[in-house]
Amino acid sequence: MTKNAQVIYLKDYQVPSFIIETTDLDIRIGDEYTSVVARLKVRRNPASKEVSSELVLQGSKDIKLQEVMMDGLILDASNYDLEAAVLSIHHCPEVFELTTECLIQPQLNTTLEGLYKSGGMYCTQCEAEGFRNITYYLDRPDALSVFTTRISANKESYPILLANGNPIDQGDLENGEHFAVWHDPFPKPAYLFAMVAGNLVRQDEEFTTMSGRKVDLQIFVEAHNSHKCDHALASLKRSMLWDEQVYGREYDLDLFMIVAVDDFNMGAMENKGLNIFNSDCVLADPATSSDAMFERIEGIVAHEYFHNWSGNRVTCRDWFQLSLKEGFTVYRDAQYTADTYSAAVKRIDDVTLLRTHQFAEDAGPMAHPIRPASYMEINNFYSVTVYEKGAEVVGMIHTLLGDELFRKGSDLYFDRHDGQAVTTDDFIAAMSDASNIDLSQFKRWYSQAGTPTLTVTDTYDPVNKEYSLTIGQSTPATAECEEKLPFHLPFRMALLDANGKEMPLKLRGADLVHEKSSVLNITQAQQTFTFEAVLQHPTPSLLRGFSAPVKLDYAYTQEQLLFLASQDQDGFCRWEACQRLLIEAMEQAMSQAANVQLEHTLEAMLRSSLVDEDLDPAMVAKLVQLPSEAYLAEMQSTVDVDLIHTGREAMRCAIALALESELLACYQRCHDTGLFRQTAKAIGQRALKNTCLAYLNTLGKPQYQTMAQDQYALNANMTDVGAALTILISQEDGRLATPLLAEFYQSWQGDAQVVDQWFAMQSGANLVGRLPHVQALLQHEAFDIRNPNKVRSVVGGFIRSAINFHSADGSGYEFVADMVLRLDPINPMIAANLAKPLGRFKRHTVGRQQLMQAQLQRLSKADLSNDVYEIVSKALSVS
Structure with missing residues (x-):
């Protein structure tokens, strides 16, 4: 590989040499070209040590520069250089106005970064570095400016013209055109710029803030989606109220807008006042x-x-600080969801995602701290590490500080840095200053990659009534660091008596803890904590609520796990005990060729959950579900895909056979044919009944297949329809699913979001030999390789089906590499995401390692984008 891609280093950061105080944009949308006139009021940055008078602006190869003016005078070519998409203005005074005129062609922009056309709508996505595809600019997050945007376009084709902030003017022009002017009073970086021009309908709501201001809420969608806005609007109002109540944060503009876009690389974008959403992430109703x-x-x-x-x-x-905003905000939205739905189920879902995907990233060639020290392509660091692990790190701060001090710290952070571009160090400083708690060691979470393992041992002294926990931590080497210094982390625990009650804790050397559960401060490579006045041998409930993103190594006996699975009041620990028991059972199943039977104590535990009508049905569904194959792979030092698949399938059948009557009774109890309800109880009942239906259909009995067909035919809601169809697709011969799939598509072909689900159900089917079917989906009339949602549904769904992606003949790897090469010239960001699973070859068996490596070598010989090149080069560098 000879590509000379530039590596950006955190250590090289310097403040911008110039400040753009105001940015006035005049964007004129035409049939062939869109004209962008940018008028910038610029002054030298007094904080900069740069002595050069040259202003350097970022652009792209697709921009056609028409004119450059300084203080009203046209500059000739000797006063500026344009090279490699960088515009350098020479001999700049201390204060000046720079005007550029550029032509762009958004309708040809398949990368979906910057201004592009999605269907009949023009829209933007500027994070991380998309604004440079619109005009030449200081396209960096620390360059904040006050934006005023004027948009003009054909009124009939694009009657809606939107941008950030508040509308200040609009009107008709000649030749059937019209214009709108928007002003955002809050300084922002270019990555938060947004605009939309399209033929859209609007749904309205209103919210009154805690200070009594009225805020207009608007969602803009294509006319055929107008019935799918209610849930998003209601969610927006609930989240606005929650943020006021929990964080004291009030919305600051008079208008908040959301626009649904079919072609979008991400889930959504938080542009100031004008959020642009992937349609799949905002449009909803029960039928779809x-x-x-x-x-x-x-x-x-x-x-x-x-x-x-x-x-x-x-x-x-800077973009090294990405987790400053994303990790913190993911934590905030997780808090909100936990408060709105089931807190225990939300925590389980978050931990499952972390263990399945983030732990895998930590163990692979793309391992990086949540604040990386370098990157080649910033798009590759919109990762589960930056987002989900970043959220866990904020959660640990909350645990260490407690509710009151954490709120005090967040208030200080927002108040101290309002209107600023800051760093993770600033965030930690605010939390530390507000709480008077030293977090200097804690900051290692931001600079060290890898997943720590906590090894825990215990002893009980019945004579002195003392119980001791010894906790050691170790973290494997990753690319940025061989030897890891000890992390500072909170370890939440409790000691349970014989009746499952939490014992009062008295930690030696500390005052009596009034709460029955305790948070231990882990700061050393090994520490011992001794509890006094422990009147009986306890059962430890460890890492409660998953208080730190670590692996826990404690030698629980089966008796202890069964006790925790039935008695622990901490929802995560109860589920974790069930998971451990199920994993142990599956490991035994993997070693048996046939005749897998459910051990009677495990059978009794699962039965007790299924028959207990007082338990939250959503929690029961989690307790009885087997870990996914991806989750199990993270438990193995060397991943054997075939063994995992056959062992898990054998255990599914064993559970269904042993608990057939309980599963059937639970299904019937939860199967509500009345009016659709979106309550927590109803959601939980649907989750549980569909879990039971999936188990029953592993038995291959016609009556259960008929039950799935009947549930599909009832067409009560998409949860039940989709679950039934997915179950029928998973039947070996596909005979029952084929006509239903045709019927489903015929009914929903006009709904892009439902078609995405239809693709995903088929491509993700966990049946051996599905590649020809997936390849056929690429030829389907509804598939569009330029649409990221379609690619994620078909190719992403195939990758998630481990038994197919990891086919022993290497055909799955070849297919994904083919798709990476096909996509890279169209949309490098999506292509890079597809390439990442190939880079984790080191953890697989030798034969699969060689096959994956061969495809990486094949990719390395192509002319790759920086996005894909970084993934491939880092993967091959560890070989």
Whole structure:
């Protein structure tokens, strides 16, 4: 590989040499070209040590520069250089006005970064570095400016013209055109710029802030989606109220807008006052959206709204600080979802995502701290590490400080840095200053990659009534660091007596803890904590609520795990005990060729959960579900895909066989044919009944297949329809699913979001030999390789089906590499995401390692984008 890609280093950061105080944009949308006139009021930055008088602006190869003016005078070519998409203006005075005129062609922009056309709509996506595709600019997050945007376009084709902030003018022009002017009073970096021009309809709501101001809420969608806005609007109002109550943050403009866009690389974007959403992440109704989609949409709406403070009012100084806004905001939206739905189920879902995807990233070639020290392409660091692990790090701060001090710290952070571009160090300093707690060692979470393992041992002294926990921590080497210094982390625990009650804790050397559960400060490579007055041998409940993103190594006996699974009042620990028991059982199943049977104590534990009508049904569904194959892979030092698949399938059948009557009774109890309800209880019942239906259909009995067909035919809601169809697709011969799939598509072909689900159900089917079917989906009339949602549904769904992606003949790897090469010239960001799973070859068996490596070598010989090149080069560098 010979590509000479530039590496950007955190250590090289310097403040910008110039400040753009105001940015006035005049964007004129035409049939062939769009004209962008940018008028910038610029002054030298007094904080800069740069002595050069040259202003350097970033652009792109697709911009056609027409004219450059300084203080009203046209500059000739000797006063500026344009080279490699960088515009350098020579001999700049201390204060001046720079005007550039550029031509761009958004309709040809397939990368979906900058200004582009999605269907009949023009829209933007400028994070991280998309604004430079619109005009020449200081495209960096620490260059804040006050924006005024004038947009003009054909009125009939584009009657809606939107941009950031508040509308200040509009009117008709000649030749059937019209214009709108928007002003955002809050300084922002270019990555938060947004505009939309399209033929859209609007849904309206209103919110009254805690200070009594009226805020207009508007969602803009294509006319055929107008019935799908209610949930997003209701979610927005709930999140606005929650942010006022929990964080004291009030919305600051008079208008908040959301626009749904079909072609979008990400889930949504928090542009100031004008959030642009992937249609899949905002449009919902019961007929077309599952419960999981409803909850996901609510979480994303909340996430983007919460960014108004944690990301917009206070933004990040540079892209190395990305987790400053994303980790903090993911934590905030997780808090919101936990408060709105089931806190225990939300925590379980978050931990499952972390263990399945982030732990894998920590163990692979793309391992990086949540504040990386360098990057080649910033798009590759919109990762589960920056987002989800970043959120866990903020959660640990909350645990260490407690509710009151954490709120005090967040208030100080927002107040101290309002209107600024800051760093993770500033965030930690605010939390430390507000609480008077030293977090200097804690900051290692921002600079060290890897997943720590906590090894825990214990002893009980019945004579002195003392119980001791010894906790050691170790973190494997990663690319940025061989030897890891000890982390500072909170370890939440409790000691349970024989009746499952939490014992009062008295830690030696500390005052009596009034709460029955305790948080231990782990700061050393090994520490011992001794508890006094422990009157009986306890059962330890460890890492409660998953208080730190670590792996826990404690030698629980099966008896202890069964006790915790039935008695622990901490929802995470109860679920974790069930997971451990199920994993142990599956490991035994993997070693048996046939005749896998459920051990009677495990059978009794699962039965007790299924028959207990007092338990939250959503929690029961989690307790009885087997860990996914991806989750199990993270438990193995060397991943054997075939063994995991066959062992898990054997255990599914064993559970269904042993608990057939309980599963059937639970299904019937939870199967509600009445009016659709979106309550927590109803959502939980649907989750549980569909879990039971999936188990029953592993038995291959016609009556259960008929039950799935009947549930599909009832067409009560997309949760039940989708679950039934997915179950029928998973039947070996596909005979039952084929006509239903055709019927489903015929019914929903006009709904892009439902078609995405239809693709994903088929491509993700966990049946051996699905590649030809997935390849056929690429030829389907509804598939469009330029649409990221379609690519994620078909190719992403295939990758998630481990038994197919990791086919022993290497055909799955070859298919994904083919798609990376096909996509890279169109949309490098999406292509890079598809390439990442190939880079984790080191953890697989030798034969698969060689096959994956061969495809990486094949990719390395192509002319790759920086996005894909970084993934491939780092993967091959560890070989």
